[in-house]
Amino acid sequence: MSLVPPSTQSEALQEVSTLELAQVLAERLAIAPQDWHRLKANRKAQASQQIAAALVFLLKDQPQEAIARLQQATGWLDRSISAPPCPTHGKR
Incomplete structure (x- = not known):
């Protein structure tokens, strides 16, 4: 629960660029390395991570x-x- 009133939150967000919001x-x-094993097969987590990254690239004019x-x-x-495969258990 936030202690900042909604109107103040809205004002603060107005000062942040769309790209900055997308980056946050x-x-x-993003799936952190320590969470990789737990979330590697979580389709929602994986897709969410990729979609957010796509938005950042789109806002940076990198459509490909x-x-x-x-x-x-x-x-x-x-x-x-x-x-x-796990990046830490790959071929040696």
């Missing part, structure tokens, strides 16, 4: 990167892709 969202939805992330998100949602 992408940071929040945005498309790639959206395709990844779609793959998670339609179950056409699965989690890659």
Whole structure:
């Protein structure tokens, strides 16, 4: 629960750029390395992470990167892709 009145929150958000908001969202939805094993097969978490990244790339005028992330998100949602192997347990 926030102690800041809603009107003050709204005013504060008006001072933040759309790109900055998207970057904060992408940071929040990014799967941290310590959470990778727990969330590697969580399709909602994986797709959310990719969609937020796509938004950041779109706002940075990088449509090809945005498309790639959206395709990844779609793959998670339609179950056409699965989690890659653990990055710390790869080939040596």
